[in-house]
Amino acid sequence: MAPRSLTPGVATKGSAAEGRSEPSTTVRLTGDRDLARRLPFFDVCCLIAVAGLATAIGFRRPEILALTTPFLIAAAAGLALWRPIDGQISIRADRSRILEGEEVTILVDITSTSGVPRVEIELEPSARLAAVGSLRAVTTVRPGSTATLAFTVRGSEWGIARITKLTARLNDRFSMFGGQADVFTDTTVTIGLPEDRISASLEAERFRRIVGSHQSNDRGQGMEIADIRPFQPGDSTRNINWRISNRRQEPWVTLRHPDRSTTMVVIVDAHDGGDDEQRITQRRSVSAAMALSRGHLAMHDRVGLLVVGHTVQWLPPKLGRNQLFQIADHLVAVSNAPEASRRMYRPPAVSTIPNNAIVVAVSPLRDPLMVALVAEIRSRGNPVSVLVPESRQPTATRARLRITSRTNEQARRLAAVEQQIGVQSLRERGVGIVAWVPDDPVVTVIDQIRQLRMAMARGRSW
Amino acid sequence: MLTWQIDRILRAGPLCAVATLLLPIALALLVNAQSDTENVLGIMLVASGIILIGSIAGSTLTSGLGCALFGLGTLVAEVPVALMAAVGSGLYITLVLHDLAGAFHRGPRINPTVWRDAAVTTLVLTALTAVAFAVTYTIGGLATWQSIVVPFAIAAIGFSAKLAADAHRTSARQLTARRSPQPDE
Numbered sequence: 001m002a003p004r005s006l007t008p009g010v011a012t013k014g015s016a017a018e019g020r021s022e023p024s025t026t027v028r029l030t031g032d033r034d035l036a037r038r039l040p041f042f043d044v045c046c047l048i049a050v051a052g053l054a055t056a057i058g059f060r061r062p063e064i065l066a067l068t069t070p071f072l073i074a075a076a077a078g079l080a081l082w083r084p085i086d087g088q089i090s091i092r093a094d095r096s097r098i099l100e101g102e103e104v105t106i107l108v109d110i111t112s113t114s115g116v117p118r119v120e121i122e123l124e125p126s127a128r129l130a131a132v133g134s135l136r137a138v139t140t141v142r143p144g145s146t147a148t149l150a151f152t153v154r155g156s157e158w159g160i161a162r163i164t165k166l167t168a169r170l171n172d173r174f175s176m177f178g179g180q181a182d183v184f185t186d187t188t189v190t191i192g193l194p195e196d197r198i199s200a201s202l203e204a205e206r207f208r209r210i211v212g213s214h215q216s217n218d219r220g221q222g223m224e225i226a227d228i229r230p231f232q233p234g235d236s237t238r239n240i241n242w243r244i245s246n247r248r249q250e251p252w253v254t255l256r257h258p259d260r261s262t263t264m265v266v267i268v269d270a271h272d273g274g275d276d277e278q279r280i281t282q283r284r285s286v287s288a289a290m291a292l293s294r295g296h297l298a299m300h301d302r303v304g305l306l307v308v309g310h311t312v313q314w315l316p317p318k319l320g321r322n323q324l325f326q327i328a329d330h331l332v333a334v335s336n337a338p339e340a341s342r343r344m345y346r347p348p349a350v351s352t353i354p355n356n357a358i359v360v361a362v363s364p365l366r367d368p369l370m371v372a373l374v375a376e377i378r379s380r381g382n383p384v385s386v387l388v389p390e391s392r393q394p395t396a397t398r399a400r401l402r403i404t405s406r407t408n409e410q411a412r413r414l415a416a417v418e419q420q421i422g423v424q425s426l427r428e429r430g431v432g433i434v435a436w437v438p439d440d441p442v443v444t445v446i447d448q449i450r451q452l453r454m455a456m457a458r459g460r461s462w
Numbered sequence: 463m464l465t466w467q468i469d470r471i472l473r474a475g476p477l478c479a480v481a482t483l484l485l486p487i488a489l490a491l492l493v494n495a496q497s498d499t500e501n502v503l504g505i506m507l508v509a510s511g512i513i514l515i516g517s518i519a520g521s522t523l524t525s526g527l528g529c530a531l532f533g534l535g536t537l538v539a540e541v542p543v544a545l546m547a548a549v550g551s552g553l554y555i556t557l558v559l560h561d562l563a564g565a566f567h568r569g570p571r572i573n574p575t576v577w578r579d580a581a582v583t584t585l586v587l588t589a590l591t592a593v594a595f596a597v598t599y600t601i602g603g604l605a606t607w608q609s610i611v612v613p614f615a616i617a618a619i620g621f622s623a624k625l626a627a628d629a630h631r632t633s634a635r636q637l638t639a640r641r642s643p644q645p646d647e
Contacts, residue, residue, distance in 0.1 A: 033638045041561055044526030051530065055537075057616065062599065066546040067533045070554035070591045072619070077587065079626035084637040118576055120565060138565055139573035147573075173583055175561045 024092035025185040027166075029112075035085045035170055035179040042078060042176040045071040078176030085170055087112030087141065089121075089183065091163065097190045100158045103132060104189055108149045108166065115143035118178075120169040128161035128191055129153040155191035158283065159335030163187045190332050193287050227255040263302045263317045263354050265382075266292055266327075269363030269370050270309030270334045284389045284436065285362040286331045291442045292360060293327045304357070305330055308373065317357065350377060359384045360449065364391070366415060371422035378429050385432040385449050388423070432456055475566035479517040482525070482559045486510035486532055489552045497539035505535035517560045525560045529553045547595055551588040558584050 029035060052068025055061075065072075087110060094105045108121050123135040132152040141147045155161065163185050171178035228241055231251035239253040266289045270282070293303045297320070304317035305327045313330050315323070350373070353359065359382045363370050378384045423433055432452045436445045490506035509532035516525030536549045562580060566572055598615060 031637060036634055036637055040522035040526075041557065044522050044529075044557065048526060048530055048533070052533070053616070053619070063543045063546055064537060066543055066595055066599070067536060067550040067553070069547070069595045070550050070588060071557075073591050073594065074554060074587055076623060076626055079623075079630045082630055082633065084633060117579060118565065134571060137571040137573075138576050140575040140579060149571075169565075171565075173579070174587075175558075 024090045025183070025187055026088055026090040027181070027183045028088045029168075029170070029181065030084075030086045030088070032085070032179070032181060034181060036177060037179040039171070039176055039178055041174075042075060045075040045078075045176070049075055074174055075176065078172065078174035081174070082172055082177050083114055085112070085116060085178075086114045087116060089166070089168055089181075091166055091183075091185050091187055093163075093187055093189050096188070097192065098155050099192050099194050100155050101194065103152050103154045104129075106151045106153060106163060106187070108151070109146050110139070110141050110149070110168075111146040112141045113144055115145075116141040116170055117173040118171040118175075119147075120167075121149055122167040122169075123151050123153075123163055124165040124167070125153050126161050126164050128155065128157045128159050129163075129189065130156040155189065157335070158191050158193045158286075158332065160332060161189045161191055190329065192328060192332055193283065193290065225254055225256055228252055229255065261299075261301050262296075263304070263357040264292070264296045265304040265306060265317060265353050265357045265359045267306045267308065267359060267361035267363070267374075267377075268331065268334060269361070269365075269367075270307050280438075281364060281389045281391060282334065284438075284442075285387075286334055288362050288387055288389075288436070288442050288446065290328065290331055292446060294324060295446075297321070297324050303327065304353070306353075307331070307334060308370070309334070314352070316352065317354065350380075353377060353380075353382065355381050357382055360387065361385070362387045362389065364389055365419055365422050365426075368418065368422060371426060374426055374431060375429055378426070378431050383453070384430075385434065385453060386426065387434055387436055387445060387449065389436045390438065430456070475563045478559050478563035478566060479514065482517040482556050482563065483510055483514040485552055485556050485559070486513055486528075489549050490532070490535075493536055493539050493541055493545065493549060496541045496545055499539050502535050502539040505538070506532050509535060513556060513560065517563045520564050522557075522560065522564075525557060529557060543599065547592055551591060554588065554591075555584055 049068050049072035052064055052072070056064040056068075090109045090111075092107050092109075094107060098104050106123060106125075108123075110116065110119055110121070117140060118138065119141060120136065120138045125131065125135070130153060132154050135151050135153075137149045137151070139147045139149060166183040166185055168181045168183065169178065170181075228244055229252065231240065231245075231253050235253045239255070241252050241254045244252040244254075268285055268289045289305070293305065296303050300319060302317035302319050303323060305313070305315040307313040307330055313333075315326055315330060318326075359377050361370075361374055361384065363374075363386060365371055365374075365386065365388055374384055374386060427433055432449065434445060434448045434452055487507065487510050490503055490510060493506065494503040509528045512528030512531060513525045514528075516522065516528055532553060533549070536546055541549075558580060562577065565576075
């Protein structure tokens, strides 16, 4: 069965809660050859009718036709009353963003000008969406009307989920003609982590002086204009306001509020999420990065994001709520990243990280290339901290120990030694490293980073 | 309340499949009660089992084979014509139930209008069949008409089937004809 061509459109009905319409996928059924096929019911009716006629004529017993006349009339009526199927199906989700564990309603609208006596709709969601109830429904579309079917699915795992396929089976009134259409949709639902609501921030007293609102009353170098006054000896010529100076016929300078907000860059190591343990580690990394970003953006800090893994994604540091959504989208996409076959740890973004930016990397530091990346950023003068999510040690039963080969055990030990070497080399370069044990909440471990940074600042380690 | 109960029963595919067994069994018992021929009940019960297997497996051809076998058993039973007409309608209803069982499998949500439309269509068709056959058989039973009408009736049925098939083929060609791409506005 060949997939149908899709026509992206915009649904007429939007989500009432969000006040905007969600994108929908529409497929036209008009002129579809696969929906005008002969069904087995027609063949069986014709066979029984023909057999009855032949027997009645052959044996000269017209009463045999009493058995087969319904099938004959049904086949004739099916042929005579058949009309081409005309209509379209559109599919949309009532919300495009949910949190893990929340439910989303998938709406399927079937519109037909000539009517469809029977239409079966079946949805096939991706693995991150779990069905709540049946994802199949059978309905009738009256001529010139729209039938709407609602299916409920639950976000079972964070990431980007989609309704991969919609199967529509349509019949005529006598089940004689019809067919099946497989529609590969692009209806996506972004499933965020429940921990996304947690916010945490590092203490940044060295970088910020917040008085009242998030703007200082001091005057200094910054973006916000505070005042203008005549030029005085010692003033920088860079601050001369040429328009005012021209009007007053003497040099005047512009005074600005100091820009004391800090710049934060969060690095997430999107390592392979192959097994369950790695997926848990990935989840914790993303939740920590999200909590840090949320906390600092709430304090009017500029926050950037660097995701390294199979591909490199770089979001330059910016302010505001829109940046938070951008970061959330990039972090959610980490879950859907393909397994890394070749890593790229020398992204061009490294040179664009501001020199005064605080860099916090969330990485298990299993890969020497990641260690090298952190070391390179540190060598450029940035204060760098690394949050190392530790894996939960598997409870090794005797049977499991027997199954585990010696080679695997030695490889694991070598990897652990290599990780320790990397950690030690980073510590020697002045990188603050905090181990994150599985049971610790995000806020606690970020507070540990804060304390470590303050201790290192007191010891002039930076 | 009664509508709700009927609706609830008919929404389940397995119940439709069970109905495809119970209805032929009831017809078989009825035919057997009116017949003096031996072993007819066995043939029709086997046919009922084949129809059930077809419904469970979702094979319309198997159920059709069961219907044909059931019809053969009815023919052997030498029952009155009215009962044969009732059996014919019952077999058609059984096939419709088989089709609904396939559509309602895995317990999906069914709009009540689906089975309501199917029921109305089947009943109308059954009634139409009964009337048409009664009229045709009565007229055909007359000695004068028998030699004249029956050949014409058979020819008329064949001709009407051909006309319907031609009409369907024409519509299908119009529907599936390749259209030249429209230039962009």
